[in-house]
Amino acid sequence: MTFLLECKKAKRIGFYPALIGSSILAAAIPILNIIIRGEIDVTASKSPLQGLLGANWQLMTMLNILFIAASASLLYHTEYADNAMQKLYTLPIHEGSVFYGKTLFISVMSLLTLTVEFSALAFCSYYWYTPENSFILELCQNFGYSLLLLLPCVVLALLISEFCQSMWMSLGICVVCVFIATMLPTDQFLLSLFPFALPFQMLDTAQTVPYLCAACTELLILIVTEKIAVKIRRSIS
Amino acid sequence: MNIIETQNLSKSYAEFHAVSGISLHIPKGSVYGFLGPNGAGKSTTMKLFLGLTQPTGGTFTVDGMQYPENRIPILKQIGSFIESPAFYGNLSGEENLDIIRKLLGLPKSAAAEALELVGLTSVRKRLAKKYSLGMKQRLGLAEALIGKPPILILDEPTNGLDPVGIHEIRELIRSLPQKWGCTVFVSSHLLTEIERMADIVGILNHGHLLFEGTLEQLKSTAIKKGYPTDNLEDTFLALVDADNRQSERGCMQ
Ligand SMILES: Nc1ncnc2c1ncn2[C@@H]1O[C@H](COP(=O)(O)OP(=O)(O)OP(=O)(O)O)[C@@H](O)[C@H]1O
Ligand SMILES: [Mg+2]
Numbered sequence: 377m378t379f380l381l382e383c384k385k386a387k388r389i390g391f392y393p394a395l396i397g398s399s400i401l402a403a404a405i406p407i408l409n410i411i412i413r414g415e416i417d418v419t420a421s422k423s424p425l426q427g428l429l430g431a432n433w434q435l436m437t438m439l440n441i442l443f444i445a446a447s448a449s450l451l452y453h454t455e456y457a458d459n460a461m462q463k464l465y466t467l468p469i470h471e472g473s474v475f476y477g478k479t480l481f482i483s484v485m486s487l488l489t490l491t492v493e494f495s496a497l498a499f500c501s502y503y504w505y506t507p508e509n510s511f512i513l514e515l516c517q518n519f520g521y522s523l524l525l526l527l528p529c530v531v532l533a534l535l536i537s538e539f540c541q542s543m544w545m546s547l548g549i550c551v552v553c554v555f556i557a558t559m560l561p562t563d564q565f566l567l568s569l570f571p572f573a574l575p576f577q578m579l580d581t582a583q584t585v586p587y588l589c590a591a592c593t594e595l596l597i598l599i600v601t602e603k604i605a606v607k608i609r610r611s612i613s
Numbered sequence: 614m615n616i617i618e619t620q621n622l623s624k625s626y627a628e629f630h631a632v633s634g635i636s637l638h639i640p641k642g643s644v645y646g647f648l649g650p651n652g653a654g655k656s657t658t659m660k661l662f663l664g665l666t667q668p669t670g671g672t673f674t675v676d677g678m679q680y681p682e683n684r685i686p687i688l689k690q691i692g693s694f695i696e697s698p699a700f701y702g703n704l705s706g707e708e709n710l711d712i713i714r715k716l717l718g719l720p721k722s723a724a725a726e727a728l729e730l731v732g733l734t735s736v737r738k739r740l741a742k743k744y745s746l747g748m749k750q751r752l753g754l755a756e757a758l759i760g761k762p763p764i765l766i767l768d769e770p771t772n773g774l775d776p777v778g779i780h781e782i783r784e785l786i787r788s789l790p791q792k793w794g795c796t797v798f799v800s801s802h803l804l805t806e807i808e809r810m811a812d813i814v815g816i817l818n819h820g821h822l823l824f825e826g827t828l829e830q831l832k833s834t835a836i837k838k839g840y841p842t843d844n845l846e847d848t849f850l851a852l853v854d855a856d857n858r859q860s861e862r863g864c865m866q
Contacts, residue, residue: 380715457702458698458701460699462695462718463699467713468717469685613666
Protein backbone atom coordinates (compact mmCIF):
# COMPACT_ATOMS: atom_id res chain seq x y z
CA MET A 377 0.00 0.00 0.00
CA THR A 378 2.80 2.41 0.84
CA PHE A 379 4.07 1.71 -2.66
CA LEU A 380 0.81 2.92 -4.22
CA LEU A 381 0.88 6.01 -2.00
CA GLU A 382 4.40 6.78 -3.20
CA CYS A 383 3.23 6.44 -6.81
CA LYS A 384 0.54 8.99 -6.06
CA LYS A 385 2.82 11.42 -4.25
CA ALA A 386 5.23 11.44 -7.19
CA LYS A 387 2.59 12.94 -9.48
CA ARG A 388 3.14 16.37 -11.05
CA ILE A 389 6.66 16.90 -9.73
CA GLY A 390 8.38 15.88 -12.93
CA PHE A 391 9.31 12.45 -11.63
CA TYR A 392 7.53 10.40 -14.28
CA PRO A 393 8.77 12.49 -17.23
CA ALA A 394 12.28 12.17 -15.78
CA LEU A 395 11.82 8.41 -15.48
CA ILE A 396 10.69 8.07 -19.09
CA GLY A 397 13.31 10.51 -20.35
CA SER A 398 16.25 8.91 -18.59
CA SER A 399 15.14 5.37 -19.54
CA ILE A 400 14.83 6.29 -23.21
CA LEU A 401 18.10 8.18 -23.18
CA ALA A 402 19.98 5.29 -21.54
CA ALA A 403 18.34 2.77 -23.89
CA ALA A 404 19.31 4.89 -26.89
CA ILE A 405 22.99 4.83 -25.94
CA PRO A 406 23.87 1.34 -27.30
CA ILE A 407 21.73 1.83 -30.40
CA LEU A 408 23.17 5.26 -31.25
CA ASN A 409 26.64 4.00 -30.45
CA ILE A 410 26.36 1.36 -33.19
CA ILE A 411 24.63 3.65 -35.67
CA ILE A 412 27.22 6.41 -35.27
CA ARG A 413 30.42 4.49 -34.63
CA GLY A 414 29.58 1.38 -36.61
CA GLU A 415 29.31 -2.17 -35.30
CA ILE A 416 31.50 -2.98 -32.33
CA ASP A 417 33.86 -5.87 -32.79
CA VAL A 418 32.59 -8.46 -30.33
CA THR A 419 34.76 -11.36 -31.43
CA ALA A 420 37.11 -10.68 -28.54
CA SER A 421 34.35 -10.80 -25.89
CA LYS A 422 32.52 -13.86 -24.69
CA SER A 423 29.24 -12.87 -26.35
CA PRO A 424 27.63 -9.97 -28.19
CA LEU A 425 25.92 -8.88 -24.95
CA GLN A 426 29.24 -8.66 -23.10
CA GLY A 427 30.70 -6.68 -25.99
CA LEU A 428 27.77 -4.26 -25.94
CA LEU A 429 27.90 -3.89 -22.16
CA GLY A 430 31.64 -3.26 -22.31
CA ALA A 431 31.12 -0.46 -24.79
CA ASN A 432 28.08 1.21 -23.22
CA TRP A 433 27.51 0.19 -19.62
CA GLN A 434 29.59 2.95 -18.00
CA LEU A 435 27.54 5.71 -19.58
CA MET A 436 24.22 3.93 -19.04
CA THR A 437 25.01 3.39 -15.35
CA MET A 438 25.99 7.01 -14.97
CA LEU A 439 22.51 7.98 -16.18
CA ASN A 440 20.90 5.41 -13.90
CA ILE A 441 22.59 6.62 -10.75
CA LEU A 442 22.04 10.27 -11.62
CA PHE A 443 18.36 9.45 -12.03
CA ILE A 444 18.32 7.68 -8.66
CA ALA A 445 20.08 10.60 -6.95
CA ALA A 446 17.74 13.18 -8.47
CA SER A 447 14.58 11.23 -7.72
CA ALA A 448 15.57 10.53 -4.11
CA SER A 449 16.15 14.26 -3.55
CA LEU A 450 12.95 15.18 -5.34
CA LEU A 451 10.78 12.68 -3.46
CA TYR A 452 12.00 13.86 -0.07
CA HIS A 453 11.67 17.46 -1.19
CA THR A 454 7.91 16.98 -1.63
CA GLU A 455 7.78 15.62 1.92
CA TYR A 456 9.65 18.54 3.45
CA ALA A 457 8.49 21.47 1.26
CA ASP A 458 5.09 21.95 2.88
CA ASN A 459 5.70 20.18 6.15
CA ALA A 460 3.98 16.94 5.08
CA MET A 461 6.71 14.95 6.85
CA GLN A 462 5.68 16.38 10.23
CA LYS A 463 2.09 15.33 9.56
CA LEU A 464 3.25 11.80 8.74
CA TYR A 465 5.13 11.59 12.04
CA THR A 466 1.88 12.36 13.89
CA LEU A 467 0.05 9.47 12.22
CA PRO A 468 -0.03 6.04 13.84
CA ILE A 469 2.45 4.50 11.42
CA HIS A 470 5.96 3.18 11.90
CA GLU A 471 8.48 6.02 11.61
CA GLY A 472 10.57 4.14 9.06
CA SER A 473 7.66 3.32 6.78
CA VAL A 474 8.11 6.44 4.63
CA PHE A 475 11.72 5.47 4.01
CA TYR A 476 10.93 1.86 3.14
CA GLY A 477 8.05 2.95 0.92
CA LYS A 478 10.39 5.22 -1.02
CA THR A 479 13.08 2.53 -1.20
CA LEU A 480 10.59 0.12 -2.71
CA PHE A 481 9.26 2.79 -5.06
CA ILE A 482 12.64 3.85 -6.48
CA SER A 483 13.76 0.21 -6.68
CA VAL A 484 10.73 -0.68 -8.76
CA MET A 485 11.26 2.38 -10.95
CA SER A 486 14.91 1.36 -11.42
CA LEU A 487 13.69 -2.07 -12.40
CA LEU A 488 11.55 -0.45 -15.10
CA THR A 489 14.52 1.62 -16.33
CA LEU A 490 16.74 -1.45 -16.46
CA THR A 491 14.02 -3.35 -18.32
CA VAL A 492 13.94 -0.71 -21.03
CA GLU A 493 17.76 -0.63 -21.17
CA PHE A 494 18.16 -4.38 -21.41
CA SER A 495 15.45 -4.52 -24.05
CA ALA A 496 17.54 -2.11 -26.09
CA LEU A 497 20.63 -4.29 -25.54
CA ALA A 498 18.63 -7.35 -26.64
CA PHE A 499 17.44 -5.49 -29.69
CA CYS A 500 21.04 -4.57 -30.63
CA SER A 501 22.19 -8.15 -30.10
CA TYR A 502 19.52 -9.61 -32.36
CA TYR A 503 19.62 -6.87 -34.99
CA TRP A 504 23.35 -6.55 -35.54
CA TYR A 505 24.76 -9.82 -34.21
CA THR A 506 23.74 -13.45 -34.00
CA PRO A 507 23.46 -14.36 -30.32
CA GLU A 508 23.63 -17.94 -29.16
CA ASN A 509 20.72 -19.95 -27.81
CA SER A 510 21.62 -19.18 -24.21
CA PHE A 511 21.22 -15.45 -24.86
CA ILE A 512 17.96 -14.96 -22.92
CA LEU A 513 19.42 -16.64 -19.86
CA GLU A 514 22.55 -14.51 -20.11
CA LEU A 515 20.42 -11.38 -20.47
CA CYS A 516 18.35 -12.24 -17.39
CA GLN A 517 21.44 -12.98 -15.33
CA ASN A 518 22.98 -9.65 -16.25
CA PHE A 519 19.71 -7.88 -15.55
CA GLY A 520 19.35 -9.39 -12.08
CA TYR A 521 22.97 -8.70 -11.24
CA SER A 522 22.74 -5.05 -12.31
CA LEU A 523 19.51 -4.55 -10.38
CA LEU A 524 20.99 -5.94 -7.19
CA LEU A 525 24.11 -3.81 -7.46
CA LEU A 526 21.91 -0.74 -7.94
CA LEU A 527 20.02 -1.23 -4.66
CA PRO A 528 22.72 -0.01 -2.20
CA CYS A 529 22.95 3.16 -4.28
CA VAL A 530 19.16 3.64 -4.01
CA VAL A 531 19.19 3.23 -0.23
CA LEU A 532 22.20 5.53 0.27
CA ALA A 533 20.73 8.26 -1.94
CA LEU A 534 17.48 8.08 0.07
CA LEU A 535 19.35 8.18 3.37
CA ILE A 536 21.19 11.31 2.25
CA SER A 537 17.95 12.91 1.08
CA GLU A 538 16.14 12.06 4.28
CA PHE A 539 18.73 13.87 6.35
CA CYS A 540 19.18 16.95 4.20
CA GLN A 541 15.91 18.79 4.36
CA SER A 542 16.97 21.07 1.53
CA MET A 543 16.72 19.47 -1.88
CA TRP A 544 19.82 21.32 -3.16
CA MET A 545 21.91 20.03 -0.32
CA SER A 546 20.96 16.37 -0.87
CA LEU A 547 21.18 16.68 -4.63
CA GLY A 548 24.60 18.29 -4.28
CA ILE A 549 25.92 15.55 -2.02
CA CYS A 550 24.53 12.82 -4.28
CA VAL A 551 26.04 14.38 -7.41
CA VAL A 552 29.43 14.65 -5.70
CA CYS A 553 29.08 10.96 -4.80
CA VAL A 554 28.30 10.13 -8.43
CA PHE A 555 31.43 11.96 -9.63
CA ILE A 556 33.61 10.34 -7.00
CA ALA A 557 32.21 7.00 -8.15
CA THR A 558 33.08 7.67 -11.78
CA MET A 559 36.64 8.54 -10.81
CA LEU A 560 37.23 5.40 -8.76
CA PRO A 561 38.98 2.65 -10.71
CA THR A 562 36.48 -0.17 -11.35
CA ASP A 563 39.14 -2.86 -11.10
CA GLN A 564 40.08 -2.14 -7.50
CA PHE A 565 37.78 -4.32 -5.43
CA LEU A 566 37.68 -2.29 -2.22
CA LEU A 567 37.26 1.10 -3.85
CA SER A 568 34.58 -0.17 -6.19
CA LEU A 569 32.49 -1.20 -3.20
CA PHE A 570 31.40 2.42 -2.70
CA PRO A 571 27.59 2.16 -3.17
CA PHE A 572 27.58 4.71 -5.99
CA ALA A 573 30.46 2.87 -7.73
CA LEU A 574 29.03 -0.62 -7.38
CA PRO A 575 26.50 -0.37 -10.25
CA PHE A 576 29.37 0.17 -12.74
CA GLN A 577 30.39 -3.47 -12.32
CA MET A 578 29.39 -5.97 -15.01
CA LEU A 579 28.66 -9.64 -14.66
CA ASP A 580 31.60 -10.78 -16.79
CA THR A 581 34.23 -10.25 -14.09
CA ALA A 582 35.53 -13.17 -12.07
CA GLN A 583 34.39 -11.49 -8.87
CA THR A 584 30.65 -11.96 -9.26
CA VAL A 585 30.08 -13.70 -5.95
CA PRO A 586 32.15 -11.25 -3.86
CA TYR A 587 30.26 -8.35 -5.43
CA LEU A 588 26.90 -9.98 -4.78
CA CYS A 589 27.87 -10.58 -1.15
CA ALA A 590 29.16 -7.01 -0.88
CA ALA A 591 25.91 -5.58 -2.25
CA CYS A 592 23.83 -7.58 0.22
CA THR A 593 26.09 -6.59 3.12
CA GLU A 594 25.92 -2.93 2.14
CA LEU A 595 22.14 -3.10 1.96
CA LEU A 596 22.03 -4.56 5.42
CA ILE A 597 24.43 -1.98 6.84
CA LEU A 598 22.51 0.90 5.26
CA ILE A 599 19.17 -0.35 6.57
CA VAL A 600 20.60 -0.76 10.08
CA THR A 601 22.01 2.79 9.73
CA GLU A 602 18.53 4.03 8.89
CA LYS A 603 17.08 2.27 11.93
CA ILE A 604 19.71 3.81 14.21
CA ALA A 605 19.27 7.21 12.58
CA VAL A 606 15.51 7.13 13.25
CA LYS A 607 16.23 6.45 16.93
CA ILE A 608 18.83 9.21 17.15
CA ARG A 609 16.62 11.71 15.38
CA ARG A 610 13.79 10.93 17.76
CA SER A 611 15.93 11.27 20.86
CA ILE A 612 17.39 14.65 19.83
CA SER A 613 14.15 16.20 18.55
CA MET B 614 -12.03 11.41 34.03
CA ASN B 615 -8.98 13.02 32.45
CA ILE B 616 -8.18 11.83 28.96
CA ILE B 617 -4.80 13.62 28.90
CA GLU B 618 -2.76 14.15 32.04
CA THR B 619 0.76 15.44 32.48
CA GLN B 620 2.97 15.22 35.51
CA ASN B 621 5.69 17.90 35.70
CA LEU B 622 6.13 17.74 31.96
CA SER B 623 9.24 19.68 30.86
CA LYS B 624 11.12 20.44 27.69
CA SER B 625 14.43 22.30 27.63
CA TYR B 626 16.64 23.26 24.72
CA ALA B 627 20.19 23.49 26.06
CA GLU B 628 19.80 26.02 28.90
CA PHE B 629 16.44 27.33 27.76
CA HIS B 630 13.21 25.96 29.30
CA ALA B 631 10.44 26.01 26.73
CA VAL B 632 8.07 24.06 29.01
CA SER B 633 8.86 23.82 32.70
CA GLY B 634 7.12 21.27 34.87
CA ILE B 635 3.52 21.70 33.86
CA SER B 636 0.76 19.43 35.15
CA LEU B 637 -2.28 19.59 32.93
CA HIS B 638 -5.60 17.83 33.44
CA ILE B 639 -7.77 17.58 30.37
CA PRO B 640 -11.18 16.06 31.11
CA LYS B 641 -12.76 13.72 28.59
CA GLY B 642 -15.41 15.33 26.41
CA SER B 643 -14.36 18.91 27.10
CA VAL B 644 -12.98 21.74 25.02
CA TYR B 645 -9.74 22.74 26.73
CA GLY B 646 -8.44 26.18 25.79
CA PHE B 647 -4.68 26.53 26.01
CA LEU B 648 -3.75 30.16 26.23
CA GLY B 649 -0.47 32.01 26.24
CA PRO B 650 1.52 34.77 24.56
CA ASN B 651 4.03 34.13 21.75
CA GLY B 652 6.77 31.75 22.77
CA ALA B 653 4.93 30.57 25.88
CA GLY B 654 5.41 26.94 24.93
CA LYS B 655 1.95 26.04 23.63
CA SER B 656 3.10 24.43 20.39
CA THR B 657 5.95 22.69 22.20
CA THR B 658 3.50 21.11 24.66
CA MET B 659 1.33 19.91 21.81
CA LYS B 660 4.34 18.49 19.99
CA LEU B 661 5.25 16.58 23.13
CA PHE B 662 1.84 14.88 23.11
CA LEU B 663 2.36 13.84 19.49
CA GLY B 664 5.89 12.56 19.97
CA LEU B 665 7.26 15.20 17.60
CA THR B 666 9.65 16.25 20.31
CA GLN B 667 10.83 14.38 23.38
CA PRO B 668 10.22 15.51 26.97
CA THR B 669 13.33 16.30 29.03
CA GLY B 670 11.42 15.71 32.26
CA GLY B 671 8.09 14.49 33.59
CA THR B 672 5.59 12.18 31.99
CA PHE B 673 2.19 12.24 30.38
CA THR B 674 -0.60 9.79 29.73
CA VAL B 675 -3.15 9.83 26.95
CA ASP B 676 -6.28 7.78 27.64
CA GLY B 677 -4.35 6.01 30.38
CA MET B 678 -1.46 5.08 28.07
CA GLN B 679 2.14 6.06 28.75
CA TYR B 680 4.46 7.61 26.19
CA PRO B 681 6.81 6.45 24.61
CA GLU B 682 5.87 2.78 25.12
CA ASN B 683 2.48 3.31 23.48
CA ARG B 684 3.42 5.77 20.75
CA ILE B 685 1.28 4.18 18.04
CA PRO B 686 -1.84 3.45 20.15
CA ILE B 687 -1.68 7.04 21.46
CA LEU B 688 -1.38 8.50 17.96
CA LYS B 689 -4.36 6.37 16.84
CA GLN B 690 -6.51 8.40 19.25
CA ILE B 691 -5.37 11.84 18.12
CA GLY B 692 -6.15 14.05 15.17
CA SER B 693 -3.80 17.01 15.08
CA PHE B 694 -3.06 20.33 13.50
CA ILE B 695 0.24 21.87 14.59
CA GLU B 696 1.41 25.42 13.83
CA SER B 697 0.89 25.50 10.07
CA PRO B 698 -0.99 23.31 7.62
CA ALA B 699 0.96 20.35 6.24
CA PHE B 700 0.21 19.06 2.76
CA TYR B 701 1.62 17.98 -0.59
CA GLY B 702 1.47 21.03 -2.85
CA ASN B 703 1.53 18.86 -5.98
CA LEU B 704 -1.68 17.06 -5.02
CA SER B 705 -5.26 18.31 -4.86
CA GLY B 706 -7.04 18.76 -1.54
CA GLU B 707 -8.93 15.54 -2.12
CA GLU B 708 -5.77 13.57 -2.97
CA ASN B 709 -4.06 14.94 0.13
CA LEU B 710 -6.85 13.71 2.37
CA ASP B 711 -6.97 10.42 0.54
CA ILE B 712 -3.33 9.75 1.42
CA ILE B 713 -4.01 10.33 5.10
CA ARG B 714 -7.20 8.31 4.90
CA LYS B 715 -5.32 5.34 3.47
CA LEU B 716 -2.57 5.58 6.07
CA LEU B 717 -5.22 5.59 8.79
CA GLY B 718 -7.11 2.72 7.16
CA LEU B 719 -10.42 4.62 6.99
CA PRO B 720 -13.34 3.99 4.58
CA LYS B 721 -13.49 5.99 1.34
CA SER B 722 -16.29 8.25 2.55
CA ALA B 723 -14.14 9.68 5.39
CA ALA B 724 -12.22 12.05 3.11
CA ALA B 725 -15.38 13.53 1.60
CA GLU B 726 -16.90 13.98 5.06
CA ALA B 727 -13.85 15.84 6.32
CA LEU B 728 -13.83 18.11 3.25
CA GLU B 729 -17.51 18.84 3.80
CA LEU B 730 -16.94 19.71 7.47
CA VAL B 731 -14.37 22.39 6.68
CA GLY B 732 -16.16 23.64 3.56
CA LEU B 733 -13.63 22.64 0.93
CA THR B 734 -15.89 20.38 -1.12
CA SER B 735 -16.20 22.85 -4.00
CA VAL B 736 -12.42 23.25 -4.40
CA ARG B 737 -11.44 19.66 -3.64
CA LYS B 738 -10.00 19.09 -7.12
CA ARG B 739 -7.71 22.15 -6.99
CA LEU B 740 -4.02 21.65 -6.26
CA ALA B 741 -3.15 22.42 -2.64
CA LYS B 742 -0.35 24.79 -3.65
CA LYS B 743 -2.95 26.90 -5.48
CA TYR B 744 -5.12 27.17 -2.36
CA SER B 745 -5.49 30.50 -0.58
CA LEU B 746 -4.08 30.84 2.95
CA GLY B 747 -7.47 30.16 4.51
CA MET B 748 -8.09 27.14 2.27
CA LYS B 749 -4.74 25.65 3.29
CA GLN B 750 -5.72 26.20 6.90
CA ARG B 751 -9.01 24.41 6.29
CA LEU B 752 -7.19 21.56 4.58
CA GLY B 753 -4.96 21.23 7.65
CA LEU B 754 -8.06 21.09 9.84
CA ALA B 755 -9.67 18.48 7.60
CA GLU B 756 -6.53 16.36 8.02
CA ALA B 757 -7.02 16.57 11.79
CA LEU B 758 -10.76 15.87 11.69
CA ILE B 759 -10.68 12.95 9.26
CA GLY B 760 -11.89 9.72 10.84
CA LYS B 761 -13.49 11.48 13.85
CA PRO B 762 -10.64 10.91 16.30
CA PRO B 763 -11.55 10.83 20.03
CA ILE B 764 -8.93 13.52 20.76
CA LEU B 765 -8.23 16.63 18.71
CA ILE B 766 -5.13 18.74 19.21
CA LEU B 767 -5.49 22.02 17.36
CA ASP B 768 -2.79 24.69 17.44
CA GLU B 769 -4.24 28.09 16.59
CA PRO B 770 -6.84 26.61 14.23
CA THR B 771 -8.37 29.93 13.19
CA ASN B 772 -5.13 31.56 12.01
CA GLY B 773 -5.54 33.19 8.61
CA LEU B 774 -9.30 32.68 8.41
CA ASP B 775 -11.78 35.44 7.61
CA PRO B 776 -14.37 36.44 10.25
CA VAL B 777 -16.97 34.11 8.79
CA GLY B 778 -14.42 31.28 8.73
CA ILE B 779 -13.39 31.96 12.31
CA HIS B 780 -17.01 31.82 13.39
CA GLU B 781 -17.62 28.57 11.47
CA ILE B 782 -14.57 26.80 12.85
CA ARG B 783 -15.32 28.01 16.35
CA GLU B 784 -18.86 26.67 16.15
CA LEU B 785 -17.51 23.42 14.74
CA ILE B 786 -15.03 23.00 17.60
CA ARG B 787 -17.72 23.93 20.11
CA SER B 788 -20.07 21.28 18.73
CA LEU B 789 -17.59 18.39 18.46
CA PRO B 790 -17.85 17.05 22.04
CA GLN B 791 -21.62 16.58 21.65
CA LYS B 792 -21.40 15.39 18.06
CA TRP B 793 -18.63 12.78 18.32
CA GLY B 794 -17.96 12.75 22.04
CA CYS B 795 -14.43 13.92 21.38
CA THR B 796 -12.09 16.00 23.50
CA VAL B 797 -10.56 19.12 21.99
CA PHE B 798 -7.27 20.64 23.15
CA VAL B 799 -7.06 23.98 21.38
CA SER B 800 -4.48 26.76 21.68
CA SER B 801 -4.76 30.47 21.02
CA HIS B 802 -3.30 33.83 21.99
CA LEU B 803 -6.74 35.33 22.29
CA LEU B 804 -8.77 34.90 25.42
CA THR B 805 -11.86 36.24 23.65
CA GLU B 806 -11.60 33.34 21.24
CA ILE B 807 -10.98 30.72 23.91
CA GLU B 808 -13.82 32.19 25.95
CA ARG B 809 -16.28 31.37 23.20
CA MET B 810 -15.29 27.75 22.76
CA ALA B 811 -13.65 26.39 25.88
CA ASP B 812 -15.06 24.79 29.00
CA ILE B 813 -11.70 24.86 30.72
CA VAL B 814 -8.67 27.05 30.21
CA GLY B 815 -5.00 26.61 30.95
CA ILE B 816 -2.83 29.73 30.88
CA LEU B 817 0.82 29.34 30.03
CA ASN B 818 3.58 31.96 30.23
CA HIS B 819 7.31 31.31 29.71
CA GLY B 820 6.68 27.59 30.01
CA HIS B 821 4.90 27.89 33.39
CA LEU B 822 1.26 27.04 33.93
CA LEU B 823 -0.20 30.13 35.61
CA PHE B 824 -3.75 28.93 35.88
CA GLU B 825 -5.95 25.94 35.15
CA GLY B 826 -9.70 25.82 35.64
CA THR B 827 -13.08 27.00 34.36
CA LEU B 828 -13.72 30.58 33.29
CA GLU B 829 -15.68 31.18 36.51
CA GLN B 830 -12.73 29.99 38.54
CA LEU B 831 -10.50 32.32 36.52
CA LYS B 832 -12.78 35.23 37.41
CA SER B 833 -12.83 34.43 41.08
CA THR B 834 -9.04 34.02 41.14
CA ALA B 835 -8.71 37.40 39.48
CA ILE B 836 -11.00 39.04 42.03
CA LYS B 837 -8.96 37.52 44.86
CA LYS B 838 -5.72 38.87 43.44
CA GLY B 839 -7.21 42.24 42.59
CA TYR B 840 -6.90 41.96 38.79
CA PRO B 841 -9.49 43.56 36.50
CA THR B 842 -12.41 41.21 35.81
CA ASP B 843 -14.90 43.15 33.69
CA ASN B 844 -13.01 42.06 30.57
CA LEU B 845 -11.34 38.65 30.50
CA GLU B 846 -8.69 39.90 28.09
CA ASP B 847 -7.55 42.36 30.77
CA THR B 848 -7.52 39.59 33.34
CA PHE B 849 -5.29 37.53 31.10
CA LEU B 850 -2.94 40.45 30.42
CA ALA B 851 -2.70 41.27 34.12
CA LEU B 852 -1.97 37.65 34.96
CA VAL B 853 0.81 37.40 32.37
CA ASP B 854 2.19 40.80 33.27
CA ALA B 855 2.39 39.90 36.96
CA ASP B 856 4.22 36.68 36.08
CA ASN B 857 6.65 38.52 33.79
CA ARG B 858 7.49 41.02 36.52
CA GLN B 859 7.94 38.26 39.05
CA SER B 860 10.33 36.33 36.80
CA GLU B 861 12.28 39.52 36.01
CA ARG B 862 12.71 40.09 39.72
CA GLY B 863 13.78 36.46 40.05
CA CYS B 864 16.42 37.00 37.36
CA MET B 865 17.82 40.11 38.97
CA GLN B 866 18.25 38.48 42.35
N1 LIG C 1 13.91 23.44 18.23
C1 LIG C 1 14.01 24.46 19.09
N2 LIG C 1 15.22 24.86 19.55
C2 LIG C 1 15.32 25.87 20.43
N3 LIG C 1 14.29 26.54 20.93
C3 LIG C 1 13.05 26.21 20.52
C4 LIG C 1 12.84 25.15 19.58
N4 LIG C 1 11.51 25.04 19.37
C5 LIG C 1 10.93 25.99 20.12
N5 LIG C 1 11.84 26.69 20.82
C6 LIG C 1 11.56 27.79 21.76
O1 LIG C 1 10.60 27.37 22.69
C7 LIG C 1 9.75 28.46 23.04
C8 LIG C 1 8.32 28.03 22.94
O2 LIG C 1 7.98 27.89 21.60
P1 LIG C 1 6.51 27.50 21.12
O3 LIG C 1 6.55 27.33 19.65
O4 LIG C 1 6.04 26.35 21.92
O5 LIG C 1 5.69 28.78 21.50
P2 LIG C 1 4.14 29.06 21.31
O6 LIG C 1 3.53 29.20 22.65
O7 LIG C 1 3.54 28.07 20.41
O8 LIG C 1 4.17 30.48 20.63
P3 LIG C 1 3.26 31.07 19.43
O9 LIG C 1 2.06 31.60 20.07
O10 LIG C 1 4.11 32.16 18.89
O11 LIG C 1 3.01 29.99 18.48
C9 LIG C 1 10.13 29.60 22.15
O12 LIG C 1 10.88 30.53 22.88
C10 LIG C 1 10.95 28.98 21.05
O13 LIG C 1 11.93 29.86 20.59
MG1 LIG D 1 2.79 28.07 18.48
